[in-house]
Amino acid sequence: MDPEVKLNHIAGNFLKLRGNTLITPISKGLINDTYLIQNEHIKTKYVLQKINQNVFREPEKVMKNLVRIVDHLAKKPDPRYKLLKLEKTIVSGTYYLDEQQDYWRVFRYLDHTDTIDKVTDPIQAREAARAYGNFIKRLNRLNPGEVFETIKNFHNYRDRIVKLEKAAAENSSQRKKNCLNELDFIGNRIKYIEEYYSLPLPKRIIHSDTKIDNILFDDQLEKAVCVIDLDIAMPGSLLYDYGDMVRSFTNRVKEDEGDMSKIGINQEVFYNLTQGFIEETAILMKNAETNNLLLGAKIVILIQAIRNLTDYLFGDVYYKINYETHNLVRARNQITLLSCIEKDEKIYENIINSIVEKNT
Ligand SMILES: Nc1ncnc2c1ncn2[C@@H]1O[C@H](COP(=O)(O)OP(=O)(O)OP(=O)(O)O)[C@@H](O)[C@H]1O
Ligand SMILES: [Mg+2]
Structure with missing residues (x-):
């Protein structure tokens, strides 16, 4: 399958996509494959991520931890910080498993944010x-x-x-x-x-x-x-x-x-x-x-x-x-x-x- 079509298909398992969708790599991370999802009809942007199974041999455990932790943090939010939000799949799962046995997940993209590589201040x-x-x-x-x-x-x-x-x-x-x-x-x-x-x-x-x-x-x-x-x-x-x-x-x-x-x-x-x-x-x-x-x-x-x-x-x-x-x-x-x-x-x-x- 054409990589672009494939990424769209995967994103479609999480989001109801109509019209144009742009999925572009965010190449900052070293471990997982990370992409930004933008759709012309959806205001929110999303982060699509494939778990690196060379590093994480048990991706199910990674996902269980992630759900436990984000759910726990959401119970008592701190007004100074934003919550990391995981999107469910259309069938209410926490990840999508593709034909290659790769695990994919989607986060809400936190807009107006940036990361730094080195402390400068x-x-x-x-x-x-x-x-x-x-x-x-x-x-x-x-x-x-x-x-x-x-x-x-x-x-x-x-x-x-x-x-x-x-x-x-x-x-x-x-x-x-x-x-x-x-x-x-x-x-x-x-x-x-x-x-x-x-x-x-x-x-x-x-x-x-x-x-x-x-x-x-x-x-x-x-x-x-x-x-x-x-x-x-x-x-x-x-x-x-x-x-x-x-x-x-x-x-x-x-x-x-x-x-x-x-x-x-x-x-x-x-x-x-x-x-x-x-x-x-x-x-x-x-x-x-x-x-x-x-x-x-x-x-x-x-x-x-x-x-x-x-x-x-x-x-x-x-x-x-x-x-x-x-x-x-x-x-x-x-x-x-x-x-x-x-x-x-x-x-x-x-x-x-x-x-x-x-x-x-
Ligand atoms: N929810 C989010 N909102 C905005 N940007 C995000 C979000 N999640 C991830 N990113 C962006 O994607 C990049 C990679 O994400 P992440 O750190 O999870 O990947 P990684 O491959 O596990 O990284 P590392 O190399 O540190 O292990 C981040 O540096 C950040 O720029
Ligand atoms: Mg990182």
Whole structure:
């Protein structure tokens, strides 16, 4: 079937389409295939998305989680944020399964919004962190046992170490020789992961992918309007969502910058994101959480370095590369970022503590 005809047919399973329909790719996401649907007779625009089954082996679980989460959020809306709305199919299903066994779903398009790839203003960090904190807070009453793990072992950090050890043990090539220092650095920080598992951390439903581009901002890129991309929202610790913001918002350069001397933490961004997150979550955080936020950042950065290095040793099967040492450079980048945090640990702890004090 002609791709355009096919997309129209799929959209027609969700919406009563008459006249002209324009379906155009939104190429911002990396995982799923996303399209914008516009019809001449319908005022609202829609987002059509095909679930990537290479990443999500159990799409039914992804959809069940999504419905549970959006329904729960809709029960108690927060006037500051818009709700993500899922459209039912004409036969009242939540997804459409095509002949190729692909899963499709449709969201209401939130107009007058935009996303950003990199934090350019500390206020954006505060806004995004507040929205992610609000997401955790509003899901607090939804039982984490009712939400599936949509990627197996995603939050099993010991398993990440096992995979790296396996990759290193099976590899005797030049690649392993190239990363002996990095393996050593990581080996000396397994203690963070052990410390994490020794804490009495509550299981919560967390977003698990708190990058800046999973926030829809208003047209002016000032206010966070909606948290999107809920496919790996699953049970985990709030430290992870906080840590992934520190990891992805504060780095002065891109995650694959090869000049390690350029890597550094933007402290103003750190301050603002911590402020936004704690403002929303202070009310529910336990001591084990408030006292260990920085450990969350260290863990998430360490895990990212482990994932990049594992992929480098396994021959670049997961992350796309543009040159041979791309994954090694990414791992070094994260290692350098972690060293920056360690070097000024006291400063970051003080920032966190002062904000916690003000909010409790
Ligand atoms: N409800 C919506 N309203 C407006 N735009 C949206 C909506 N949902 C998604 N988008 C747009 O589509 C893009 C991709 O969506 P999404 O983040 O869900 O895809 P993804 O492939 O899972 O992304 P990632 O690479 O982060 O995993 C977003 O960056 C945003 O620009
Ligand atoms: Mg996304």
